Amino acid sequence: MSSAPFLVTPLDATHDRTVFNSGSEPLDRYFREGVAQDIRRRVTACFIALAGGQRIAGYYTLASASFLLADLPATTAKKLPRYPTVPVVRMGRLAIDQKFKGQGLGGALLADALDRATRSEIAAYALMVDAKDEVAAAFYRHHGFLALPDLPLTLFLPLATAAAPRKTDNKRFGPI
Numbered sequence: 001m002s003s004a005p006f007l008v009t010p011l012d013a014t015h016d017r018t019v020f021n022s023g024s025e026p027l028d029r030y031f032r033e034g035v036a037q038d039i040r041r042r043v044t045a046c047f048i049a050l051a052g053g054q055r056i057a058g059y060y061t062l063a064s065a066s067f068l069l070a071d072l073p074a075t076t077a078k079k080l081p082r083y084p085t086v087p088v089v090r091m092g093r094l095a096i097d098q099k100f101k102g103q104g105l106g107g108a109l110l111a112d113a114l115d116r117a118t119r120s121e122i123a124a125y126a127l128m129v130d131a132k133d134e135v136a137a138a139f140y141r142h143h144g145f146l147a148l149p150d151l152p153l154t155l156f157l158p159l160a161t162a163a164a165p166r167k168t169d170n171k172r173f174g175p176i
C-alpha cells in the first residue's frame, strides 16, 4: 500500500493514459480512446488522481444530466417542484487502477466529485451514477447513494445532504 499523496487534477493532453488498467476493459478503452474527444466536444469533464506526480491511479467523469421526477422515490419527489425533470450531475465513469485499489482512492474520488458538484454555480439536486453492475452499485450504496425504485443500477445522492470534504483543483490529499 502506498502512503504517498495523490494529486487530483483535470485530465489534459500531457497525461499518459496508455498504461491505465482498472481491470474493466470498457472503462479502460473509453479512457484510452474516447474521453479526449468527449472533453473537446464539451459533453464530459474528466478528473484524474496522479500518484508520484505522473502515474494515473484513477479517473472519473462528470456531466450535466436530468432525472424524470416520476422516476424518483415518492418521498423524494414530493419535496421537489412539480417540473417533469430534476437537474442532476452524472458521474458517468469511475475507475481505479488495479495497483491502487483498496487504498481509499475510489471513496476519495467520489468525495471529490460530490465537492465539485456542490461547489458549482449551476444548481443540481443530486450526484447520480449508472453503476455498471451490482458490485459497483454496492460501492455506491456503501457511500449513502439510493437506488431509483425501478432502476436498481441508477443511484443518486442529494447534494444538500452530502457531507463532502472540500478540495480544489491541483490540491494534494492523502495519505488516504
Ligand SMILES: CC(C)(COP(=O)(O)OP(=O)(O)OC[C@H]1O[C@@H](n2cnc3c(N)ncnc32)[C@H](O)[C@@H]1OP(=O)(O)O)[C@@H](O)C(=O)NCCC(=O)NCCS
Binding pocket: 022, 024, 027, 093, 094, 095, 096, 097, 100, 101, 102, 103, 104, 105, 106, 107, 108, 130, 131, 132, 133, 135, 136, 137, 138, 139, 140, 142
Ligand atoms: C469500485 C471502485 C471504484 C472502488 O475503488 P477503491 O479505491 O478500490 O475503493 P476504496 O478503497 O476507496 O473503498 C472505499 C470504501 O468502499 C468500500 N467498497 C469498495 N468496493 C466496494 C463494493 N464493491 N461494495 C461495497 N463496498 C465497497 C470499501 O470497503 C471502503 O469502505 P470503508 O471506507 O468503510 O473502509 C474500484 O474497485 C474500481 O475501479 N472498480 C472497477 C470499475 C468500477 O466498478 N467502477 C464503478 C462505477 S461504474
